Amino acid sequence: MIQAIDGILARIGRSTMAMFESIGRLVIFASLTVSHIVRPPFYYHAFLQQLINIGFYSLPVVGLTALFTGGALALQIYSGGARFSAEAIVPSIVAIGITRELGPVLGGLMVAGRVSTSIAAELGTMRVTEQIDALTTLSTNPMKYLVTPRVLAATIMLPVLVFIGDTIGIMGGYLVGTNRLDFNSATYLKNTWDILEFGDVSSGLIKAAVFGFIIALIGCYSGYHSGRGAQGVGAATKTAVVTASVLIFAANYILTDLLF
Amino acid sequence: MIKITDLHKAFGSNVVLNGVDLHIKKASSMVIIGGSGTGKSVLLKCILGLIAPDSGTIIVNGVDTKSGDREAFLDQFGMLFQGGALFDSLPVWQNVAFRLLQGKHRLSKADAHDIAIEKLRRVGLKSNIAELFPAELSGGMQKRVGLARAIAAEPQIIFFDEPTTGLDPIMSGVINELVREIVEEMGATAMTITHDMSSVRAIADNVAMIHNGVVQWTGPIGKMDDSGDPYLDQFINARAEGPIEAVR
Ligand SMILES: Nc1ncnc2c1ncn2[C@@H]1O[C@H](COP(=O)(O)OP(=O)(O)OP(=O)(O)O)[C@@H](O)[C@H]1O
Numbered sequence: 405m406i407q408a409i410d411g412i413l414a415r416i417g418r419s420t421m422a423m424f425e426s427i428g429r430l431v432i433f434a435s436l437t438v439s440h441i442v443r444p445p446f447y448y449h450a451f452l453q454q455l456i457n458i459g460f461y462s463l464p465v466v467g468l469t470a471l472f473t474g475g476a477l478a479l480q481i482y483s484g485g486a487r488f489s490a491e492a493i494v495p496s497i498v499a500i501g502i503t504r505e506l507g508p509v510l511g512g513l514m515v516a517g518r519v520s521t522s523i524a525a526e527l528g529t530m531r532v533t534e535q536i537d538a539l540t541t542l543s544t545n546p547m548k549y550l551v552t553p554r555v556l557a558a559t560i561m562l563p564v565l566v567f568i569g570d571t572i573g574i575m576g577g578y579l580v581g582t583n584r585l586d587f588n589s590a591t592y593l594k595n596t597w598d599i600l601e602f603g604d605v606s607s608g609l610i611k612a613a614v615f616g617f618i619i620a621l622i623g624c625y626s627g628y629h630s631g632r633g634a635q636g637v638g639a640a641t642k643t644a645v646v647t648a649s650v651l652i653f654a655a656n657y658i659l660t661d662l663l664f
Numbered sequence: 665m666i667k668i669t670d671l672h673k674a675f676g677s678n679v680v681l682n683g684v685d686l687h688i689k690k691a692s693s694m695v696i697i698g699g700s701g702t703g704k705s706v707l708l709k710c711i712l713g714l715i716a717p718d719s720g721t722i723i724v725n726g727v728d729t730k731s732g733d734r735e736a737f738l739d740q741f742g743m744l745f746q747g748g749a750l751f752d753s754l755p756v757w758q759n760v761a762f763r764l765l766q767g768k769h770r771l772s773k774a775d776a777h778d779i780a781i782e783k784l785r786r787v788g789l790k791s792n793i794a795e796l797f798p799a800e801l802s803g804g805m806q807k808r809v810g811l812a813r814a815i816a817a818e819p820q821i822i823f824f825d826e827p828t829t830g831l832d833p834i835m836s837g838v839i840n841e842l843v844r845e846i847v848e849e850m851g852a853t854a855m856t857i858t859h860d861m862s863s864v865r866a867i868a869d870n871v872a873m874i875h876n877g878v879v880q881w882t883g884p885i886g887k888m889d890d891s892g893d894p895y896l897d898q899f900i901n902a903r904a905e906g907p908i909e910a911v912r
């Protein structure tokens with residue numbers, strides 16, 4: 405009995421230690437990534453390519469997510485609002501819900517699924533096929549060449565994506581509101597426009613930037629430290645998407661509290 | 665040129681290098697032989713700093729690899745990886761010219777392209793593959809592109825991890841000659857890992873055999889056949905019976 409408890413305690417102790425160790429390594433990795441932004445050389449070409457990869461190619465995913473979420477939100481708020489004859493609140497709640505919370509969080513999660521996995525798989529494959537070692541022997545710092553452009557591109561592109569997503573999401577609400585719920589088009593738009601404050605949108609975009617940083621950083625970190633072989637890359641990809649998603653939720657709560 | 669003293673490296677409980685001592689003279693060709701999994705590739709990676717050794721010293725050009733400017737240190741090296749390690753997102757010529765397109769002394773794209781084509785020709789590849797991607801090449805072609813990349817910037821020290829594995833006998837001959845040329849004409853220092861005994865004889869000035877984590881035998885190529893070392897004899901004569909167990 406005592407032995408069993410001892411074993412469990414030891415195991416908890418070990419995994420706690422391991423957790424702090426990996427947090428420490430992640431923090432070091434993150435600071436290195438950031439420090440390379442200001443230390444030359446900067447790989448513009450790689451950076452531009454990532455802007456396109458991460459930004460442009462994520463547009464359909466983020467756009468569709470926002471469109472359907474906006475639409476569903478309008479229906480839900482309507483059915484909730486009808487209980488206190490407050491159906492008119494739909495445009496305002498859709499606008500605030502999308503810009504402050506759902507746009508950045510759902511957009512972030514969708515991009516995490518698309519981008520952090522693909523970064524982890526790409527860098528993981530480069531690790532196991534020794535391409536990362538080869539970069540080093542060719543006098544190219546792999547952090548600078550691979551990691552910094554991806555993290556910077558995601559941090560810049562996520563707010564852009566989320567801003568577009570916000571617009572599309574509000575439009576989704578508008579389409580459902582005017583076609584399905586008999587809202588007057590001009591009133592819907594006016595209500596949306598009147599309620600929205602700069603802070604609603606900007607707080608969402610700040611969140612998006614942080615989520616973008618998390619997505620690319622975790623993708624790079626998992627891939628960079630991938631285990632050996634196809635199994636290692638598979639595990640790195642899985643870890644990337646799970647860790648990035650959980651960190652997005654955690655960061656979302658903290659940021660919401662800070663920007664409240 | 666390269667002086668390795670008492671180098672140790674273990675992965676967990678797997679002791680790979682257990683006190684390696686080796687000296688490679690400037691502008692000479694050292695060939696490393698030894699059974700599969702004896703740590704030859706690990707030794708090269710330790711010298712390059714890709715794997716951190718547990719203990720021991722490595723002096724290159726009079727400078728301890730643990731101290732000094734890492735970038736300047738790596739600038740003098742070229743490395744052919746055992747698996748090629750080509751960048752699969754870049755076309756062949758950009759792989760070969762990679763180093764020429766980076767850094768302070770970067771060349772124009774046109775000049776780098778010309779050099780890449782010339783290096784590809786030296787490893788027996790035609791210019792029509794320059795625009796292809798590595799995945800579109802055969803294994804032996806990938807190996808030779810890796811070789812072209814290693815020599816593209818004309819480094820002073822070149823490591824070849826199994827340059828002729830997977831090549832046909834004629835191509836092996838071409839590559840053996842290339843390694844000799846690089847040492848004799850360019851005055852580079854070469855360290856080659858190979859399992860191909862005809863390559864050993866064609867390339868080597870000196871030979872070192874790694875076994876059980878140490879240098880079992882080292883000496884000039886001329887003394888390899890009558891070394892009197894039973895391990896070396898068994899290895900170079902490819903005998904199943906001898907002090908080296910077949911199952912390791
Ligand atoms: N990154 C690593 N992590 C763990 N173990 C490793 C690593 N790299 C090499 N090893 C182990 O070190 C030992 C030596 O490997 P190495 O690649 O140096 O062999 P080798 O002599 O080059 O063999 P071969 O001739 O087959 O290429 C092997 O047992 C291998 O499993």
Ligand SMILES: [Mg+2]
Pocket residue numbers: 704705706746825
């Ligand atoms: Mg090897």
